[in-house]
Amino acid sequence: MNIQNYINGKFMPPIANGWLDNYNPANGEVYGQIPNSSKEDVENAYIAAKSAFPTWSQTTLEERSRVLIKISELLEENLQQFAEAESLDNGKPVWLAKAIDIPRAASNFRFFGNAITQFASESHESIGHDAINYTLRQPIGVVGCISPWNLPLYLFTWKIAPALAAGNSVIAKPSEVTPMTAFLLSEICLEAGLPKGVLNIVHGLGTTTGQAIVEHPDIKAISFTGGTATGAHIAKVAAPMFKKLSLELGGKNPNIIFADSDYEDMLETTVRSSFANQGQICLCGSRIFVEVSIYEKFKTDFVKKVKTLRVGHPSEEKTKIGALASKSHLEKVLSYVDIAEQEGGKILCGGKRIGVLGYENGYYMEPTVIEVPSDECRVNQEEIFGPVVTIMPFNNEDEVLQMANKVKYGLSATLWTNDLKRTMRMSNQLQAGIIWVNTWMMRDLRTPFGGIKASGVGREGGFEALRFFTEAKNVCIKY
Numbered sequence: 087m088n089i090q091n092y093i094n095g096k097f098m099p100p101i102a103n104g105w106l107d108n109y110n111p112a113n114g115e116v117y118g119q120i121p122n123s124s125k126e127d128v129e130n131a132y133i134a135a136k137s138a139f140p141t142w143s144q145t146t147l148e149e150r151s152r153v154l155i156k157i158s159e160l161l162e163e164n165l166q167q168f169a170e171a172e173s174l175d176n177g178k179p180v181w182l183a184k185a186i187d188i189p190r191a192a193s194n195f196r197f198f199g200n201a202i203t204q205f206a207s208e209s210h211e212s213i214g215h216d217a218i219n220y221t222l223r224q225p226i227g228v229v230g231c232i233s234p235w236n237l238p239l240y241l242f243t244w245k246i247a248p249a250l251a252a253g254n255s256v257i258a259k260p261s262e263v264t265p266m267t268a269f270l271l272s273e274i275c276l277e278a279g280l281p282k283g284v285l286n287i288v289h290g291l292g293t294t295t296g297q298a299i300v301e302h303p304d305i306k307a308i309s310f311t312g313g314t315a316t317g318a319h320i321a322k323v324a325a326p327m328f329k330k331l332s333l334e335l336g337g338k339n340p341n342i343i344f345a346d347s348d349y350e351d352m353l354e355t356t357v358r359s360s361f362a363n364q365g366q367i368c369l370c371g372s373r374i375f376v377e378v379s380i381y382e383k384f385k386t387d388f389v390k391k392v393k394t395l396r397v398g399h400p401s402e403e404k405t406k407i408g409a410l411a412s413k414s415h416l417e418k419v420l421s422y423v424d425i426a427e428q429e430g431g432k433i434l435c436g437g438k439r440i441g442v443l444g445y446e447n448g449y450y451m452e453p454t455v456i457e458v459p460s461d462e463c464r465v466n467q468e469e470i471f472g473p474v475v476t477i478m479p480f481n482n483e484d485e486v487l488q489m490a491n492k493v494k495y496g497l498s499a500t501l502w503t504n505d506l507k508r509t510m511r512m513s514n515q516l517q518a519g520i521i522w523v524n525t526w527m528m529r530d531l532r533t534p535f536g537g538i539k540a541s542g543v544g545r546e547g548g549f550e551a552l553r554f555f556t557e558a559k560n561v562c563i564k565y
């Protein structure tokens with residue numbers, strides 16, 4: 087199936103007629119083509135967005151909210167179609183897309199459709215000066231949203247929904263690896279009555295289409311989720327133009343397990359936090375640290391459970407681990423197994439590419455657990471972003487804190503303990519934007535979301551996202 091750009095409310099082929107193959111990760115075959123949009127396509131999208139902005143930015147909050155909630159309802163009505171498309175494009179199990187990705191995309195629109203009606207700004211009375219200051223929160227204009235392939239529609243809408251709610255017009259680019267649900271979303275936007283030009287979706291490579299968005303002098307803000315190296319590049323290009331930037335980048339998140347945690351709950355959740363979505367979530371707990379007194383028991387129980395995870399075709403209900411998103415990504419992930427072995431790591435299970443009967447060219451890999459000799463080895467420091475976790479023991483709180491923080495990333499951390507004082511101490515000291523205690527991936531859309539260090543700058547979620555997509559203007563009136 088071929089897809090097209092969505093510009094000014096119309097479906098359009100790329101001007102220069104450049105096309106890219108779209109692969110089905112479950113069997114490694116090309117199943118469609120997508121535009122590789124050029125600077126000219128981005129310029130067309132910009133012209134449409136610019137002309138839509140004055141009206142959209144002045145559209146009442148009730149009306150903006152109504153349209154966003156309508157999009158949310160249409161996504162829910164088309165759950166099955168979207169889940170199947172997401173799975174076909176990305177390799178994740180259909181049941182997972184149906185339970186998580188698409189419902190969350192719908193929630194993103196509903197949440198920000200509601201949030202904008204509650205968004206308020208401050209006023210400050212300057213007592214003794216007979217003056218009052220108030221803050222106007224105005225939409226920025228035309229903004230760019232660039233998203234990755236691991237949670238395609240989920241992360242695409244996480245950016246677009248607040249940008250639109252705040253009154254901006256948007257140029258958005260999904261990952262070239264997983265463009266399909268963004269394309270289907272354009273059809274829904276038309277049906278929901280989103281005015282033409284308010285949202286424009288251009289498809290293509292990061293280095294052509296993405297780069298053209300970031301380089302465009304009049305696209306005033308960029309919200310990006312993706313790899314840390316790409317984030318650094320975008321920051322460099324955008325800095326001389328003083329663009330507003332929100333960068334949500336990689337992670338290498340510690341999962342710290344103390345002996346006093348609720349063992350069964352911890353074990354069950356740790357399997358999920360290690361391998362959900364084939365381990366391709368920036369929030370996965372990819373470095374497991376276990377208190378030495380329960381280390382051997384945990385190691386045995388964990389590996390036993392991981393070995394039962396069924397790798398299979400994404401359309402099968404019983405599949406727990408589907409295909410990785412692309413061939414190059416699979417190769418990257420596999421290369422870390424070799425690195426681990428060279429570094430003296432012990433592969434406790436998995437470690438290999440596998441063929442699923444009938445789909446031998448699919449990008450499947452066994453869930454892999456590596457026991458590492460040191461927290462400083464490469465597999466424990468670099469983001470692998472696949473079905474691979476490391477484990478090692480620790481002796482005490484100070485030691486594990488030091489190891490947990492000794493990476494360049496700082497996105498999330500998980501802590502398993504029933505000791506309240508320890509929870510408070512460690513939550514204060516762990517270097518991460520999100521700390522989960524006795525749970526993982528529990529998300530409340532009102533909370534600030536993002537990382538520190540090489541995991542990015544800025545926060546998404548709730549009013550933080552609405553603040554990002556608006557400019558604050560102070561008005562001071564002397565009376």
Ligand code: TXE
Binds near residue numbers: 260300317415469
């Ligand atoms: O992501 P890219 P890649 C990590 C993960 C993965 C690594 C590389 O470790 O192995 O990053 O993945 C667009 N200007 N994460 O290379 O390239 C691109 O088209 C503008 C973590 O596949 O960062 C896509 O839409 N845009 C992560 C988006 O950036 C550019 C999720 C992300 O792709 C661009 C994904 C450019 N010059 C990977 N170059 C997370 N934080 O969840 C690329 N893009």
